[in-house]
Amino acid sequence: MTSKEYTEYDRLTHEMELHFIAFTPQFMGYCEDVIFSEEIAELSYFCFHFYNDNYLSHLYQKLSHRIERLYKKIDSEQFPDLSNGFANLLIYLKEPIARENDLEYKAENFAYWRNQIVQDTSLAHNGGFRKYLVTL
Known part of the structure; x- marks a missing residue:
């Protein structure tokens, strides 16, 4: 630029x-x-x-x-x-x-965030990230 x-x-x-x-x-x-x-x-x-x-x-x-x-x-x-x-x-x-409405897209994102939670467990205590611990 x-x-x-x-x-x-x-x-x-x-x-x-x-x-x-x-x-x-x-x-x-x-x-x-x-x-x-x-x-x-x-x-x-x-x-x-x-x-x-x-x-x-x-x-x-x-x-x-x-x-x-x-x-x-x-x-x-x-x-x-x-x-x-x-x-x-x-x-x-x-x-x-x-x-x-793309389930594959949602599953990929959930998997990414689940992996982030595994690497940084403090995310699991954050309400905005708990949803990624459940499966689709």
């Missing part, structure tokens, strides 16, 4: 992190990495989790809508890399919505 695109990104997202502070810094970092042309496989698992979380689902939907609005504001001719980055992030953010 060019320095103009970084400047435009900063302008568009100014203080946005304050509105979405409830999300983990790791998740928000992954989102930013995707905008800057890095592919993050784990992001899709986080998207699934936040979309299906009782507490954060509404906020996740707001983030998705905000990114979509920002994407529409970008001049794709003047800022092609930034436009592509936002489009790529939207693909990640919209995947849980598009695949909501």
Whole structure:
């Protein structure tokens, strides 16, 4: 990306992190990495989790809508890399919505989070992660 695109990104997202502070810094970092042309496989698992979380689902939907609005504001001719980055992030953010009834997709995500709980047992005590301990 060019320095103009970084400047435009900063302008568009100014203080946005304050509105979405409830999300983990790791998740928000992954989102930013995707905008800057890095592919993050784990992001899709986080998207699934936040979309299906009782507490954060509404906020996740707001983030998705905000990114979509920002994407529409970008001049794709003047800022092609930034436009592509936002489009790529939207693909990640919209995947849980598009695949909501896909049982294979759900099973893959449950398996990923179950494995994370095995590696970090403190997650098992978090109410938002207990659901991954049950089988589909």
